[in-house]
Amino acid sequence: MRPVLIGAALLLALAACGTGQPSSPGSVTLTIAANSISGGKNSESADWIRTWVIPEFERSHQNVKVLFQPSGVEDEQYKTKLSLDLKSKTGADVIDVDGIWVGEFAQAGYIKPLAEVGGPTVDGWEGWSQIPQAVQGLGIFDGKKYGLPQGTDGRVLFYNRTLFKKAGLPEPWQPASWQEIIDAGTKLKAAGVPVPIQINAGTAMGEATTMQGALPLLTGAGSEIYTTGKWTGASQAMKDVLGFYQQIYSKGLGDPKLQQEAKGRDKSFAQFAEGKIAILAESDYFWRSVIEPKAGVAPMAERDAVVGYAKIPAKQPGGGIRGQDFVSMSGGAVRVLNPFSKNPKLAWELLAFMHSAAATKSQLAGQVRISARDDVNAEVLTADPMLKYIAEEVLPITAYRPPLGVYPQVSVALQEATAAVVSGASPEEAAVAYQTKLERLVGGAANIAG
Amino acid sequence: MITDAAGLGRARATAFVLPALVLIAVFLVFPALWTIYLGLTDYRLTGLQAANPQVVGLDNYTSALGDPRFLSSLWLTVAYVGGSAVIGQAGLGFALAWVLRTRRGTVRRLVEGVVLLSWILPSTVVGFLWFALLDRDGGTLNALLGTPGFAWLLDHPLLSIIVFNTWRGTAFSMMLYSAALENVPPSHLETARLAGANVFQQLRDVVFPLIRRHVLTNLLLISLWTFNDFTPFVLTGGGPEGRSEILPIYVYNIALRGGELGLGAAVSFLILLINLVFALAYLRLLRGRRRQEATAAAGGPPA
Numbered sequence: 018m019r020p021v022l023i024g025a026a027l028l029l030a031l032a033a034c035g036t037g038q039p040s041s042p043g044s045v046t047l048t049i050a051a052n053s054i055s056g057g058k059n060s061e062s063a064d065w066i067r068t069w070v071i072p073e074f075e076r077s078h079q080n081v082k083v084l085f086q087p088s089g090v091e092d093e094q095y096k097t098k099l100s101l102d103l104k105s106k107t108g109a110d111v112i113d114v115d116g117i118w119v120g121e122f123a124q125a126g127y128i129k130p131l132a133e134v135g136g137p138t139v140d141g142w143e144g145w146s147q148i149p150q151a152v153q154g155l156g157i158f159d160g161k162k163y164g165l166p167q168g169t170d171g172r173v174l175f176y177n178r179t180l181f182k183k184a185g186l187p188e189p190w191q192p193a194s195w196q197e198i199i200d201a202g203t204k205l206k207a208a209g210v211p212v213p214i215q216i217n218a219g220t221a222m223g224e225a226t227t228m229q230g231a232l233p234l235l236t237g238a239g240s241e242i243y244t245t246g247k248w249t250g251a252s253q254a255m256k257d258v259l260g261f262y263q264q265i266y267s268k269g270l271g272d273p274k275l276q277q278e279a280k281g282r283d284k285s286f287a288q289f290a291e292g293k294i295a296i297l298a299e300s301d302y303f304w305r306s307v308i309e310p311k312a313g314v315a316p317m318a319e320r321d322a323v324v325g326y327a328k329i330p331a332k333q334p335g336g337g338i339r340g341q342d343f344v345s346m347s348g349g350a351v352r353v354l355n356p357f358s359k360n361p362k363l364a365w366e367l368l369a370f371m372h373s374a375a376a377t378k379s380q381l382a383g384q385v386r387i388s389a390r391d392d393v394n395a396e397v398l399t400a401d402p403m404l405k406y407i408a409e410e411v412l413p414i415t416a417y418r419p420p421l422g423v424y425p426q427v428s429v430a431l432q433e434a435t436a437a438v439v440s441g442a443s444p445e446e447a448a449v450a451y452q453t454k455l456e457r458l459v460g461g462a463a464n465i466a467g
Numbered sequence: 468m469i470t471d472a473a474g475l476g477r478a479r480a481t482a483f484v485l486p487a488l489v490l491i492a493v494f495l496v497f498p499a500l501w502t503i504y505l506g507l508t509d510y511r512l513t514g515l516q517a518a519n520p521q522v523v524g525l526d527n528y529t530s531a532l533g534d535p536r537f538l539s540s541l542w543l544t545v546a547y548v549g550g551s552a553v554i555g556q557a558g559l560g561f562a563l564a565w566v567l568r569t570r571r572g573t574v575r576r577l578v579e580g581v582v583l584l585s586w587i588l589p590s591t592v593v594g595f596l597w598f599a600l601l602d603r604d605g606g607t608l609n610a611l612l613g614t615p616g617f618a619w620l621l622d623h624p625l626l627s628i629i630v631f632n633t634w635r636g637t638a639f640s641m642m643l644y645s646a647a648l649e650n651v652p653p654s655h656l657e658t659a660r661l662a663g664a665n666v667f668q669q670l671r672d673v674v675f676p677l678i679r680r681h682v683l684t685n686l687l688l689i690s691l692w693t694f695n696d697f698t699p700f701v702l703t704g705g706g707p708e709g710r711s712e713i714l715p716i717y718v719y720n721i722a723l724r725g726g727e728l729g730l731g732a733a734v735s736f737l738i739l740l741i742n743l744v745f746a747l748a749y750l751r752l753l754r755g756r757r758r759q760e761a762t763a764a765a766g767g768p769p770a
Contacts, residue, residue: 097723100512118513125517221706274603274621277707284604422514429725440708 044080045360047367050099050109054089061312061383063087069379074370081363093223103127106357110364111371116155116166116351117224121422123158129356130161135365144372147390151417156351158420164351165372166389170300171411172233172345173326174198180295181325184208191327193334193342195237195261198296202270205295212272214265215285215297218435219276226276227428228346228418229298231435234258236344236416237331240467243419248427248459251448252467257332259434259444266439273439283314290315298329300348301407305384312384326403328411338416345415349389387412423458430454499739506733512726520729527733536709537734540717544694547629547713552693555633557686560640565670568648579641586638594701597631601702620703624711628699635698640685647681648674680753687749691742714738 049066053059063085071083086109088095096118102108104127114122122128132139139162145153148166156164174192181188184204192198198214205213217230232242240254249255265271275281275288286307288294297303308317308324317323329344331337337344352371358364370376377393385401387408388394398405418424434451438444456462475483506527510520531537563582567575585593600607601619609615619627651674659669675682697715699705705712705720712720718738722731 093724097512100517100726101723104512104517121513121517124515125511125513127513127517220708221704274618274707277621278603278618279620279704279706425513426725436708 044082045363046082046084047111047358047360047364048084048086048109049111049113049367049371050086050088050102051113052088052090052092052095053113054087057089058314059306060314061306062380065380065383070371070376073376074367078363078366083367091223100125100127103355103357108355108357110355110358110360111368112353112355113167113350114164114353115224116164116349117418117420117424119156119163119351119353120158120420121425122353123161123163124422127356128163128353130163131165131354131365131368132162134354134356134358134361135368136362138362138369139365142369144369144374144390147374147392149389149391152349152389154417154420155349156353164353165368167350167352167372168386168388169347169349169412170302170387171347171407171415172229172298172300172329173407173411174296174298174329175289175303176296176325176327177289177292177294178323178325180205180208180210180292184210184295189325189327192330194330194336195234195332197330199264199270202265202296203268206270210293210295212275212288212294213270213296215271215275215289215294216262216265217276217282217285217298218262218266218271218432218439219281220429220432220436221277221279222282223432224425224428225282226432226435228348229300230262231258231431232346232416232418233298233329233344234261236338236346237329237336239331239336239338241338241416242427242431243421243424244466247464247466248455250455250462250465250467251452254467255434255451256444256448259438259447261332262435262438263444267441276436276439286315290317301386301404304403305386305401309384326406328414337414341414343414345411347412347415347417426458427455430458502732502735502739505729506736508729510729510732512723512728514726516729523729527730528737531730531734531737536712537717539709540712540714543625543711544713546625547632547696547699548690548693550625550629551632552636552689553686555629556636556640556689556693557682559633560637560642560685561644563637563641564644564648568645582638582641585634586636590698591701593635594698597702601627621707624703624707628702628711628713631699631702632693632696636689636693640689643681643685644678647678651677683749683753687746687753690745694742694745695738 049070051059051062051066053063053066055063055067066085071085074083075081088098090098092115096115099108099112099114099118100122103122104125119128144165152166152169153162155166155169156162176190178188181190181201184201184207186201186204190201192201202213216234217226219226235242235249235254235258238254238257240249240252242249266273266276275285278284285294285297286303289297290308299307304320304324304326307313307315308320310316310318310320331342331344334342352368354361354364354368372389374390374393377388377390378397381388381393381397385397385404387398387404394408398408430451433454434447437447437450442450452465455465459465471480473480507522507524508520509516509523509526511517563578567578588596598620603609603616603618603621606619608619609617655673655677656669659673664672695715696713697719699711699713700716700719703711705716709717714734715738718731718734721727721734
């Protein structure tokens with residue numbers, strides 16, 4: 018019995034090794050890694066790579082075999098996996114990363130500027146002239162280009178029109194202040210909606226807490242997390258943000274447990290789709306990839322009729338950064354080259370191919386989104402009113418995260434502050450604890466404002 | 468007294484043990500030393516300190532020992548080991564072994580089969596089964612008890628993982644105790660019964676003295692395993708707010724999720740020390756027992 022088992026295990030192990038090897042002598046294998054998987058997270062992007070990128074690239078490059086290495090996990094886990102891959106000088110040749118990781122990866126030497134890896138053809142690439150400067154910034158660290166941006170996004174408040182009607186709220190809805198969000202939540206609760214408002218909080222949701230909750234609120238309170246060389250500490254704006262969290266989660270307008278659960282964000286998506294959550298702050302990713310009627314992870318067949326969207330208001334009109342009435346935050350994913358790739362020049366060819374106008378258009382055929390390329394956006398964005406809204410109304414008022422290596426740690430400190438408030442601490446206590454952590458992270462109170 | 472019983476000679480004996488020693492050096496001693504070194508640096512998973520870690524001395528140790536999260540994690544681990552290994556697995560395992568010792572046939576095979584099954588299933592599979600059982604929305608347990616929306620994993624995270632691990636690991640204790648109980652001569656128990664001893668007295672005066680070494684060995688093994696057990700991560704991820712963050716999960720969270728590899732290494736070394744203390748304490752107990760038996764056998768009065 019035992020020798021048979023060992024034999025079977027050996028065979029399996031050998032077969033597993035086999036998939037990583039070149040298929041025939043003289044041929045070259047390139048690998049693409051992304052946090053997307055067919056039938057799961059970012060399904061359409063995985064399908065696009067499998068059914069379009071790989072066959073098309075292999076057709077024009079004989080003797081090149083392209084493999085796709087899918088993942089379908091939380092962003093933090095995916096990042097850990099990538100760091101370990103790159104630390105051991107292995108991993109895929111073309112890698113999908115969140116723009117905000119570029120700084121810390123570059124500082125660690127895990128990624129190198131594109132021109133250093135891909136050679137002189139990088140700077141002459143036709144696509145650069147099509148990508149707006151702000152979007153190119155997603156892949157830039159210390160003035161050097163490390164990655165090609167895939168597009169950008171914007172954050173808004175999504176709401177369920179059916180539930181709003183039930184609660185007697187106006188439609189279309191556009192709150193002008195935080196108080197109006199609370200007022201709507203109170204009415205929704207009175208009308209029997211189980212979870213009126215979902216603003217991400219806590220550490221379990223990771224960066225989604227910072228990006229969908231803490232930072233848009235902070236900009237709405239008139240403060241950026243990092244400006245003119247200083248980080249925002251326990252300022253009045255920060256206390257206002259935490260106070261807003263307290264208003265939602267201590268009065269039953271939100272579900273505190275959902276913020277603590279290991280799969281809380283996925284559950285919040287499902288609950289919104291089931292009509293249990295009325296207002297939810299998310300990026301347009303939610304619209305095109307989560308509640309999308311066909312390919313979404315929590316599809317809503319009646320999405321276009323039922324789901325409305327509104328800009329995130331400042332605390333009070335004119336109270337946002339730059340004196341704005343409304344605010345948003347933007348980010349976006351980029352693709353980088355693995356500096357330890359055995360075929361860096363070919364990997365750049367593949368990367369550039371994936372960002373060509375033809376490739377971008379074919380990706381958008383599966384799912385409309387705001388791509389990095391102006392020429393493609395002009396053609397396709399008219400197809401989806403929601404994305405047109407993001408491009409025309411939200412992107413002009415948006416803000417970006419600081420491209421600094423220490424930012425992800427500051428982000429965790431912010432998440433912990435919101436977690437404390439949700440589980441009952443006062444905004445003052447949470448703000449003080451946040452300030453203490455921040456001082457340790459950024460090297461003392463001298464680098465902190467407020 | 469012959470010291471070279473096998474007649475190998477020093478050189479050949481060395482050649483025989485050398486491969487094993489090399490393996491131990493490469494896979495055990497070197498990583499342990501490397502952990503000690505990393506624990507003295509500010510090494511990180513990403514960022515500047517990933518490329519150029521600096522030696523920071525004992526900073527990691529002082530900040531770990533002063534971190535309330537580490538101390539609460541240590542207490543959680545002690546509670547987890549005490550609750551799930553010492554009381555749960557060893558207690559339940561012995562109870563099952565005791566009840567089943569006189570039974571033969573279907574009942575015994577069925578119970579043993581079920582207990583063994585929970586032991587041999589892969590951790591991730593078991594983790595997701597229990598997640599489905601305890602889940603707040605649509606979990607099986609809530610459906611059975613008629614308590615929809617009760618968040619077991621959020622309201623009682625430590626209790627949940629203790630019950631989980633008891634269920635998971637009882638098989639080992641049960642099998643070990645079953646084998647040990649076979650060694651208890653039935654005549655001793657019969658004599659005790661005839662003398663009027665109740666079950667508790669039989670256990671205390673007849674069974675435990677005979678299987679004491681098995682009990683200690685079992686406790687040593689399962690408490691070390693449980694102390695280093697990572698499986699609860701699948702259930703709670705250490706949450707909510709660290710209320711089920713036992714030490715192995717704490718190390719994972721700070722080292723890999725938080726990226727502080729240096730601090731993680733320092734805490735790992737502290738865990739290693741705690742494990743050593745555990746092991747030494749049990750070994751002392753075992754050796755003390757053996758010495759007592761030896762003196763009893765050599766110097767005792769003729770029977």
